[in-house]
Amino acid sequence: MPQPQRLLDLPHTVPLFDAEATRALEARAAAALPEHELMRRAGHALARLARAVAPHARHAWIAAGPGNNGGDGLVLASALHAAGVEVHVTLVGHDAAGGKAPPADAAWALAQAHAAGVRIGSGLPGPEVRASLDLAVDALLGVGQRRPPAGAIAEAVRALNACGAPVLAVDTPTGLASDTGAAPGGDCVRAAHTLTLLCPKPGLFTGHGREHAGDIWFDALGCDMPDPGAARTELAGTAAALALLPPRRHLAHKGSYGDVHVAGGAAGMVGAALLAGRAASVAGAGRVLVHAHSSDAGGVLPVDVRHPELMLRPVAELEPSLREDARATVVAGCGGGTEVAQVLPALLSSACRLVLDADALNAIARDDALREQLRHRGARGLPTILTPHPLEAARLLGATSAEVQADRVDAARRLAAGTGAVVVLKGSGTVTASPAGRATINPSGDARLATAGTGDVLAGWLGGLWAAQPHDGPPALERAHDVAVAGVFVHGRAVESCGPRRPLVASALIDAMAKVVDDFGVSSPS
Numbered sequence: 001m002p003q004p005q006r007l008l009d010l011p012h013t014v015p016l017f018d019a020e021a022t023r024a025l026e027a028r029a030a031a032a033l034p035e036h037e038l039m040r041r042a043g044h045a046l047a048r049l050a051r052a053v054a055p056h057a058r059h060a061w062i063a064a065g066p067g068n069n070g071g072d073g074l075v076l077a078s079a080l081h082a083a084g085v086e087v088h089v090t091l092v093g094h095d096a097a098g099g100k101a102p103p104a105d106a107a108w109a110l111a112q113a114h115a116a117g118v119r120i121g122s123g124l125p126g127p128e129v130r131a132s133l134d135l136a137v138d139a140l141l142g143v144g145q146r147r148p149p150a151g152a153i154a155e156a157v158r159a160l161n162a163c164g165a166p167v168l169a170v171d172t173p174t175g176l177a178s179d180t181g182a183a184p185g186g187d188c189v190r191a192a193h194t195l196t197l198l199c200p201k202p203g204l205f206t207g208h209g210r211e212h213a214g215d216i217w218f219d220a221l222g223c224d225m226p227d228p229g230a231a232r233t234e235l236a237g238t239a240a241a242l243a244l245l246p247p248r249r250h251l252a253h254k255g256s257y258g259d260v261h262v263a264g265g266a267a268g269m270v271g272a273a274l275l276a277g278r279a280a281s282v283a284g285a286g287r288v289l290v291h292a293h294s295s296d297a298g299g300v301l302p303v304d305v306r307h308p309e310l311m312l313r314p315v316a317e318l319e320p321s322l323r324e325d326a327r328a329t330v331v332a333g334c335g336g337g338t339e340v341a342q343v344l345p346a347l348l349s350s351a352c353r354l355v356l357d358a359d360a361l362n363a364i365a366r367d368d369a370l371r372e373q374l375r376h377r378g379a380r381g382l383p384t385i386l387t388p389h390p391l392e393a394a395r396l397l398g399a400t401s402a403e404v405q406a407d408r409v410d411a412a413r414r415l416a417a418g419t420g421a422v423v424v425l426k427g428s429g430t431v432t433a434s435p436a437g438r439a440t441i442n443p444s445g446d447a448r449l450a451t452a453g454t455g456d457v458l459a460g461w462l463g464g465l466w467a468a469q470p471h472d473g474p475p476a477l478e479r480a481h482d483v484a485v486a487g488v489f490v491h492g493r494a495v496e497s498c499g500p501r502r503p504l505v506a507s508a509l510i511d512a513m514a515k516v517v518d519d520f521g522v523s524s525p526s
Contacts, residue, residue, distance in 0.1 A: 043075020378420015
């Protein structure tokens, strides 16, 4: 059998399936295979990964729950025992199963482990065993978890997290909702590796997923996945994310790549607009004009001396400029303060391509008329990209940030459907959603992006990348979705060259993003 695939660096887009689809696939696969064969394959896939990630492990502890997830762990225990690893299995929650018999496959796996001579008990390992462990395995609960672990399961979760050995999670870390990435209640296994079986699950890649799943691997167990068209959620691949970054044509000129107008930069926040403008320029725009709301921009800063290619213009010139260039792209809201609300009616009405960030989103959340104008813009076929963080998304949805984070994919979809815009819900596992329901989770990046101004850089980069795209071809919203996916991927990948503990400040992020583009063998605009 082939080795499991590592999912975070695949070139192709990966369809993600919820618990309902996973269970249906499991039932079909089990019916088509000899009795217990699917569980046997799962256990041996876990054994291959365990030997790959911990090749010198001599002592392993497996916490096995009462269902089929525990059965997979028991098959793993037998395989490791046969390979000479000293294995200790704790049966967790079996006494609390209400007198129900375990599933047939799990009962078979338990009998096989007993027959093989695996050491099996019901107590958690003591200090001496924990001190000798090279590997621990979370085989407690599988897909479809919605409630926090309780009782013996919760105790086992805490023991796994405290054992000191790297933890391998079976299918989904216990305590993590496989559909949403939520971790209700707080007790959640923190795995070094997770092997997801049969089909990848969205909750591993967003919300608490990346924090708790560690390195994410996939094994189809020799079964065909469902039709990718049936998946409403996908994981962006590197090739798809970079498809919009071709080499620039030899006969092209600056007019071939469009203008970006940045509207933002209220008093004290001019830097946000300049960051967005610089990012738009590096991402591919032919020209970038920064319309700062602050009078400081026109007086103290007649030019950005570090980046003189940026054209600083008064806000009063924004509307006339858009009337002259009906195809210009606008990025609005970066450091815009309350003043950005003054230009939003004209932008929502006439901008050909519009990226709304930060204060522009807050202005729309406060103003029903602007919200209705945004919906009307979508109905007219004018594409918009919104780039909220969870609190901004919550304001637009009339919810709390905790409610948004509890199901990030659903929140992004609802906001996209309600506004008619492509939504980029930022955070761990950024979600890009379209009004029709398509949702793409980004695999790159981490908390090293959590510094002031990185959101302004993303908004500007999206504007510059979008401006450089032709106006013919795919439908406008489909193109906007692809632009968002590509920009978010590059934005996240840029931090992966930094030291693991050092954040990447926004001014350095732009050059790091350009290097990502260069490293993928395409010409980086400058």
